[in-house]
Amino acid sequence: MADIEVIPVGGYNEFGRNMTVVRYGDKAVIIDMGINLDRILIHEDAVFESLSPNDLQDMGAIPDDSVMGDVDAEVVAIVLSHGHLDHIGAVEKLAAKYGCPIIGTPFTMKLVENSLNDDFGPDIDLPNEMVAMNTGGRRQLKGPLELEFVHMTHSIVQTAMPVIHTPEGAVVYACDFKMDNFPVIGSKPDYERLEELGMEGVRALVCESTNAHEETKTPSETIARDLLKDHMLGLRDERSGLVITTFSSHTQRLKSIIEFADELDRKVMLMGRSLHNYTTTAEEVGLLNLPDNVEVWKYGREINKQLKRVMNEGKEDYLLCVTGHQGEENALLTRMAKDETPWTFEQDDQVIFSARTIPNPSNEAQRYRLEERLKMKGARIIKGAHVSGHASREDHRELFSMLEPDHIFPAHGDIEHQSQLADLAEHHGWRLGEEVHIMRNGQRKTLPR
Template sequence: MSRERLIYLPLGGAGEIGMNAYVYGYGKPGEERLILVDLGVAFSDMDTSPGVDLIWADISWLKENVDRLEAIFITHAHEDHVGAVAHCHEALRAPIYARTFTANIARRKMDELGHPADTVTTASAWPETIKAGPFTVGFLPVSHSIPESAGLVIDTPAGRIVHTGDFKLDPEPMVGEAFDPDLWGEIGKGGVRALVCDSTNVFSPNPGRSEAEVGPEIIKLVAGASGMVVATTFASNVARVRTLAEAGIRAGRSVVLLGRAMRRMIEASIETGVLTDFPSVLSAEEAQDVPRDHLMLIVTGSQGERRAASAQLARGKYRGLEMTEGDLFLFSSKTIPGNEKDVIRIINQLSEKGVDVVDDSSGLYHVSGHANRPDLERMHALVDPQMVIPMHGEHRHLREHARLAEAGGRQGVVAVNGTMLDLSGNAPVVAGHVETGRTYLDGTIQVGALDGVVRDRIRMALNGHVTVTVILDEEDEPLGEPWCDLIGLPEIGSSNAPLVEVMEEDLNQFLMRSNQKTLRDDDRLEEALKRIARQTAQSELGKKPEVTVVISRMR
């Protein structure tokens, strides 16, 4: 009996939405040859990761086993699937495979960080395949909200795995391939050991809607507008961007694309032949010579990103363009959970300008790129796997998807980040756990979650900061009184005296009472000064700030 096994190990994307990274392995335990599916990012927020630029999965386990990594396969060009490939290239150094459009986006990312573009290989669609160690992998076209998305057919000595990637069952996606049920049914005929499946919309009870349903409503809305029209959507939703542009042209408006991501996606679509008929557009500078009621701006920032075009237009001007009373702003997008406050802030800022804001609450101007509950059931039936492994979702999504699979007579198993499953037998078995977490891009530096940088930044944001400076002479006696610098704290405390003066007095009293043993010991003195400063702040403000003590000695 062979001791070799087939394993599945999510490092990101299982138990959360974002920063997808899924490992498959085949071979003897601890010696499996590996492939990685997707390597994406998540975006920071002020509550959990202030000041951070990007976040991706902790790939420490993969780096420790990088000599076993055969290849990386990218299902599509959304940031949560491709956004970290360039940032992790130095560590992994594995060949990257993707379809034409996705490969174009990946190469752009590699070029931005100075990595060779030939690391990314363009792959053809199924039935062509790629050999990677014991794996034979094919890109199976599927509809989604970005061109040339693909599921993966992963053939192994232990059986076939189908990894759906993100998908929807759209017969008319407007750009890119329509969902082909016959093709997906065909790959299941020889038997599928496991379907690793998108879980995002498992709680949505109705079948998903087609992208084709959005166009007529957007055209009607834009045609009825009197002032300038601005619309935002996901820059990667090329079909929607084209629909918005065509609505503007039909209404007799000049179209302007604002935002680097928006322009980059359209450029990539044209370069790769995904788009052949995108309307001509004006630059922001050219638009200033066009009457405002003849303009249609399509802008980035559908999720309330502070630096994106939407947010800047809401605050004031962007590239010389400004919204005024009577203009129309359309959110042709769904707000991702966690971004609600940022989006509402923009809506309120636009409202204060007298701008009419239309969002997706009516369901008329946006359709999801993910399969709803009935669509997932249809996918289960088409592929007919022995077991279903939910991915791409929070824990509640994974759990509900596993229940859905079991209700259909299939095995369902929840495997969150770090859970290694052995798929070799007739049922999935937990084969172990690995440490997982997050890697933060802070400026240009990669920071681990356990490094404490983000934790300390949050603590300072919550509690404020005090710097205490003390000078001691050659005899280890205080030279003058200590002084404090406060950041992020109220100036006046409950005693109605300046907080800095109260704190400096308390610290000075402590120094005057301290014995030589304390004054000669930097560690003991620092600990005591921190305690006094925090006690004073607690008494005056009701909170304890972070404290840094600087001790200078005259020698």
């Protein structure tokens, strides 16, 4: 029998650029190939599309997969857990050289395919076979390995918890996830299957540690939906302008916004490149059904034309859903606040932020500037309609007890975050350095027999 090896490639020294390799004998599977958006934003003049993989690796923007040169195994699949950019964004830069199939859920694969043919850069033609597999599905890979997708919930639809089955037991990859029993789209996680896996025998669990320090259970998306309902339907002023900004990739959140806009009898305009990309992709795979009162606009010129139309016809008939919840300089909301579009903010216009500020100094400064600009124009700012997409400590505890893995690899974030998850594991009897492994990018760990 061969050994199982876990190789953390990216996302173990930082948040972002996630990539993990599972090797069994002379076959290996890559799970996720993400970017670290922060690193790209810091290099302001950098254009992702035109930079080489080496340059991007030097910047820390994509995983440094040089360790794979020392791994004596054939990569038989690239598995994508979900469609967030920190999990799929580097596919276009790194996947070609492995030449193996890329496997993800239909929504995730559509996002990858659309990004390869985006009209903002040259078309990219990858040699890899593109395979869509629904959660609940299994697929035999080359050699003795088998891939299974367990249905999971997260802040993006069609998130899978990939399981690599080897003759020596399973490796489960829980990045990213939350345990949402009342998701707005789709069903709750497949707990039954997770318990079965635990009984069959899990050799290793690779588990995100993003919110492992939060002593709670992460609230369901239904809570964010109720807050949105309260914010959108609860204000007495029904005549003013109404602008909402949220994560473009959060189809569940957008569904709620669209439904409450209908109750307000307002037409919805989804505006901005990323909002267009994610919502049209969700529609293509049948996850979102945009009603007639919703229009989607992608390009600056057409957005300006529509904003002029709204100003002429009357703001009270519309709800604008726009990009820019972090106050990004070139995003639509910032440009609207700076009077760079035909839209004018007036006294008592409402701006709803359905997103938290991602905690780093540049985001916080941008958001501060945006909010101050909005306030100077008399806009009312309503924040708080948001819940996290990441598991908290009590969710982790439940995952541990369902799977009862032999080994645990905390992933995502720096040592501080990973040690929080390690601490929880220790509390339940796993020993640090024996069965719990805090790893750095590029290190390797063969599981003892």
